[in-house]
Amino acid sequence: MTIQISKRAKTIKPSPTLTVSALAKQMKAEGIDVINFGVGEPDFNTPEYIKDEAKKAIDENFTRYTNTSGIIELRKAISNKLKRDNDLDCNPNDILVSPGAKASIVFVLMTVCDSLDEVLIPSPYWVSYTSQVEMVDALPVLLPTNMSSNFKITAKQLEEAILSLNRPKVLILNSPNNPTGSVYGKKELEEIAQVCLKYNILVISDEIYEKLIYDGVKHVSIASLSPEIREQTILINGVSKAYAMTGWRLGYAAGPTDIIKNASRIQSHTTSCVNSITQKAAVVALDKCEESIFIMREEFQKRRNFLVEELRNIPNVKCNMPQGAFYAMPNVPYYLHNNKKGITNSIEFCEFLLKKYKIAIVPGSAFGADEFVRFSYATDMKSIKEGLKRFKEGLLESISHGL
Numbered sequence: 001m002t003i004q005i006s007k008r009a010k011t012i013k014p015s016p017t018l019t020v021s022a023l024a025k026q027m028k029a030e031g032i033d034v035i036n037f038g039v040g041e042p043d044f045n046t047p048e049y050i051k052d053e054a055k056k057a058i059d060e061n062f063t064r065y066t067n068t069s070g071i072i073e074l075r076k077a078i079s080n081k082l083k084r085d086n087d088l089d090c091n092p093n094d095i096l097v098s099p100g101a102k103a104s105i106v107f108v109l110m111t112v113c114d115s116l117d118e119v120l121i122p123s124p125y126w127v128s129y130t131s132q133v134e135m136v137d138a139l140p141v142l143l144p145t146n147m148s149s150n151f152k153i154t155a156k157q158l159e160e161a162i163l164s165l166n167r168p169k170v171l172i173l174n175s176p177n178n179p180t181g182s183v184y185g186k187k188e189l190e191e192i193a194q195v196c197l198k199y200n201i202l203v204i205s206d207e208i209y210e211k212l213i214y215d216g217v218k219h220v221s222i223a224s225l226s227p228e229i230r231e232q233t234i235l236i237n238g239v240s241k242a243y244a245m246t247g248w249r250l251g252y253a254a255g256p257t258d259i260i261k262n263a264s265r266i267q268s269h270t271t272s273c274v275n276s277i278t279q280k281a282a283v284v285a286l287d288k289c290e291e292s293i294f295i296m297r298e299e300f301q302k303r304r305n306f307l308v309e310e311l312r313n314i315p316n317v318k319c320n321m322p323q324g325a326f327y328a329m330p331n332v333p334y335y336l337h338n339n340k341k342g343i344t345n346s347i348e349f350c351e352f353l354l355k356k357y358k359i360a361i362v363p364g365s366a367f368g369a370d371e372f373v374r375f376s377y378a379t380d381m382k383s384i385k386e387g388l389k390r391f392k393e394g395l396l397e398s399i400s401h402g403l
């Protein structure tokens, strides 16, 4: 007998970024010299004193289930962080700690969305948002942006989209943004907040790249703009990117009591709580780790400057300067439409570059932007230089008539 797979499971596509990364890792394991620009995690190690705290937690047998929403000292550390960095007063009881920001977003969507509710997502978008929305039987509605608006939506565009929908419920805002690196300024956020308040739209504000922001640009959380919008925002953040702790799995959601309480109930029946050891380590990360962030940010800024400048020097490649995260998204339509290899889209283009030039970059179609590709610069400078050399050679070969 064959068991039917659910319609829900069938609609979920594998994460293209994880797929590219896995393929690159596999090629590397086979001894192939691949340069991986697909990675979505810092190439730095978790700072020593965070690791020490985890070792201490094990030695002290802090190895049992904790309460669902997270140990109180961690929720207090998050509350202090929100006050310190984001000027937000948040009661520790209005915080839910989950196994990664990814899980936080899913639990919040499960809490607020009914079947066929509409969730607005600026595009290009992080690959998981659309699948997460589909997983809860809601409908993703993409809001297209372009290079000239630096990939940001406007309040007017948001309002028009809302007016054209049947059941608009949530806006997922991601600043600093993956994949574009765009960062929304205070005024832009104020205008967006006005629209969300006017039409009673919940904002899920994914601020996971908050600490990776360059050129002195300041991160603003939409939740901090007024008491009214704070009551209509779920702030999402975590330790993965800022503290190089992707494998530890810890993210959090902070927002209105009712939503957090209900999301916590869902978590209690799924993942129970976050790994107890990780929770102890995260307290130290949030309380003490500014210096490691500074070092990482300086290095990322250097790499970003080099990468973007080199990309811009390639004929027929355009690239905006990303202000945050660790990604750059060059625009490559010329090579998609004028190549002599029969390539017609960004997936085939990236396959060609991976197979022939041994560089792994993510096709823009993964983010709803087929005329782009995404480079992660969470890889060392030597690899970036070599990878760019191969990228240029690959582009030139693609439009040449040779074999």
Ligand SMILES: Cc1ncc(COP(=O)(O)O)c(C=O)c1O
Pocket: 040, 099, 100, 101, 102, 103, 126, 174, 177, 178, 206, 208, 237, 238, 239, 240, 246, 250, 251
């Ligand atoms: C925009 C965005 N949000 C959330 C996450 C998930 O982070 P976590 O490791 O905390 O699940 C990622 C990871 O790549 C991301 O890029």
